[in-house]
Each structure stands twice: as structure tokens, then as C-alpha cells.
Amino acid sequence: MSRNPERNDRKSGKKPAFGDRSAPRSGGPGAGAKGKPEGGPDRGGWNPNPKPKSFSDSAPRPSRAKADADNFVWGRHPVIAALANPARKGMGRLLATADRAAELERDRLANGHRIEIIEAQALDRMLPPGAVHQGLAFKVQPLEGVALEDIAGDGGVIVMLDQLTDPQNVGAIFRSALAFGAKGIVVQDRHSPALAGALAKASAGATERLPCARVTNLSRALETLADMGWRAVGLDGSAELTLEEALDERPTVLVMGSEGDGIRRLVAEHCDVLAKIPMPGGFESLNVSNAAAVALYEAHRKQSS
Structure with missing residues (x-):
């Protein structure tokens, strides 16, 4: 959200008088019972002296999408190729939007995998930011490789x-x-x-x-x-x-x-x-x-x- 110092003054039509030292400061004498404590933000306005943020000593927890990224294949071509791979038979969780599910069923591309229909926005949340999934994702273990x-x-x-x-x-x-x-x-x-x-x-x-x-x-x-x-x-x-x-x-x-x-x-x-x-x-x-x-x-x- 953008921070606009004029936002709270639009109803009155007045501009904020930043150079007027006679105006009572928020939380100071004359601020009234509703005044904010010193250093706190004015209601929606820009605060030049914000309170310091407290930080936890513990390491930040990785997002679930990032942790699971290696277990997902997404996008139309990668998922269809994975479904056709005999090494994937009988494994994985196939997620598709309604239109993609209809395509898989029409063209018989699921190869025995059960399709779970999911909204595109829900699929966005399951995958890493920016993942272009095209309405298809397949949650599987990474391939082991060959000798x-x-x-x-x-x-x-x-x-x-x-x-x-x-x-x-x-x-x-x-x-x-x-x-x-x-x-x-x-x-x-x-x-x-x-x-x-x-x-x-x-x-x-x-x-x-x-x-x-x-x-x-x-x-x-x-x-x-x-x-x-x-x-x-x-x-x-x-x-x-x-x-x-x-x-x-x-x-x-x-x-x-x-x-x-x-x-x-x-x-x-x-x-x-x-x-x-x-x-x-x-x-x-x-x-x-x-x-x-x-x-x-x-x-x-x-x-x-």
C-alpha cells in the first residue's frame, strides 16, 4: 500500500502544515484523549519517528511453497510429459483447474492418475511466487536418475x-x-x-x-x-x-x-x-x-x- 501524507487531509481540503511548529504533536500536550503515544503513527499518515521493530532471534521459517518446490512439476508441457513417463505411474497428486481437467480427460492424458480440480488462485498459493503453472501441477518425488x-x-x-x-x-x-x-x-x-x-x-x-x-x-x-x-x-x-x-x-x-x-x-x-x-x-x-x-x-x- 502506498503511503500518501495527504491522504488524511482530503476530506477537509486542507494541506498538511509540516512547517507549523505551533500545531499540537500527536500524543503531546493538547492532543486529546485520542492522541497516539509519541513515536506512533498518525492515523494512516507518514510517521517520521516510527517505533523500532522487534526481531525474533530465531531463523525465519521458509514458506511452504518454497520448501515443496522440488516436489512439484508445473506447467502444461512438463506435467503432460510427467504423466506420460512410465516411472511416474501410480504416484503423485495431480492438480488441475476445471478447464485443464476437461482437457486431460478429453485427450486421455491423465494415464490413470486421479485429477483433483482446484481454483487457479489456490494453485498460485501452493507453488513458488511467479510459477507459471497454466492450470496444472503434479506433486511427485524427484526422479532418481539412471546408472x-x-x-x-x-x-x-x-x-x-x-x-x-x-x-x-x-x-x-x-x-x-x-x-x-x-x-x-x-x-x-x-x-x-x-x-x-x-x-x-x-x-x-x-x-x-x-x-x-x-x-x-x-x-x-x-x-x-x-x-x-x-x-x-x-x-x-x-x-x-x-x-x-x-x-x-x-x-x-x-x-x-x-x-x-x-x-x-x-x-x-x-x-x-x-x-x-x-x-x-x-x-x-x-x-x-x-x-x-x-x-x-x-x-x-x-x-x-
Whole structure:
């Protein structure tokens, strides 16, 4: 609510006389029985000397929506993809507005899940602020992931993310990886967001269709992949080789580092080669999800030629 110092004077048509020292102060002599104690706010007016607020020593309690965010998938494409995922069968709580519930039933998209009809405003309160749910939300446990060997059997391209924590970036990389036919994503278990919430929304449902391996140690994972015939190409803006020069038709792991720190030293040492994306426009760098899309396109082109 805006604080307007003239608000209380509109009925009388008078302007507040801030410079009139002869006027009785609220709570002071002559203020009358209804006067406020000194330091208290005048009725709706601006108070230049507010009472100090008392603060609790205990830590603030997180909102329920924030605490539950990792257990929700929201938005039309992510929810429909989750409902179609066999790993989700028989689990979760499906929430939908009346029009979305009718769509799910008409097109037989619920896949056996019972639909709970809910008002859009109630759904807003259940989800994090700003969540664009489009009238659909699915409360489930995050996906567990698959074993590294499950995505490394047939060659192709794998994307490895070294401590990328921004859900929007990771979700966008999932979306690009699925679009360009990658076999899967590898992340470090302790330093990666859950495959739900804002990440699932940014992926447009790709997290439900593209396998993800969560490993304890990325360097050891690269050693395992090397033993299986995979070649690791790390993206580094200061590298000597360009991406086109570094890539070939062999099974390839594209290693992407965080925007701030890039690939960590030990992970970089386990890459067969480091490569950069040439930028003739002179701009220093791309967003990591955009860089991943460029790298995935180039890797797919090399392997298809």
C-alpha cells in the first residue's frame, strides 16, 4: 500500500502544515484523549519517528511453497510429459483447474492418475511466487536418475554439467540436449538441482524423457566413460582449439562448466581436449545454456557427416 501524507487531509481540503511548529504533536500536550503515544503513527499518515521493530532471534521459517518446490512439476508441457513417463505411474497428486481437467480427460492424458480440480488462485498459493503453472501441477518425488552405464552403451553425445546450479540454465540444457538427440545428461549429485520445479518448467518436459545420471565424482565418471570408448571435450573460452576442430565422429562427452568458474581444474584435466566457440562478433561469452545448444548442434553435425 502506498503511503500518501495527504491522504488524511482530503476530506477537509486542507494541506498538511509540516512547517507549523505551533500545531499540537500527536500524543503531546493538547492532543486529546485520542492522541497516539509519541513515536506512533498518525492515523494512516507518514510517521517520521516510527517505533523500532522487534526481531525474533530465531531463523525465519521458509514458506511452504518454497520448501515443496522440488516436489512439484508445473506447467502444461512438463506435467503432460510427467504423466506420460512410465516411472511416474501410480504416484503423485495431480492438480488441475476445471478447464485443464476437461482437457486431460478429453485427450486421455491423465494415464490413470486421479485429477483433483482446484481454483487457479489456490494453485498460485501452493507453488513458488511467479510459477507459471497454466492450470496444472503434479506433486511427485524427484526422479532418481539412471546408472552412468545405462546412457553410455550406444555412442553418440552425452552432456556433463560441472556444478551448474541455476534451474533455468539446467532446464534449458535438457531441452536442447533432447532436441539434438543426446543420449543423456550427467551431473554431480551434491551440486545439482532436483529435476522438478523451475528446472522441469524450463525443460518443457525434457527431464521426463532424457535420462540423467547423478554421480558422486565427475572425474571418476569421465574415467569410466573413457574406458568405454568415450572422448571428453570440455568447453573453455580460453582454449586454443575451436569446437569444430576438436570434435569428430567418435562418442563424445561435452563437458560444460558453471558460468562463473567454468570447468573445475581436476575435471578439465580429465578431458581429452578443451575447445572454445569462436565469436567473430567480439562479444566475450554466451550464456551456458546457449553455449550448450551451439555445442550440441556442432557435435550432432560432426557425427552425422
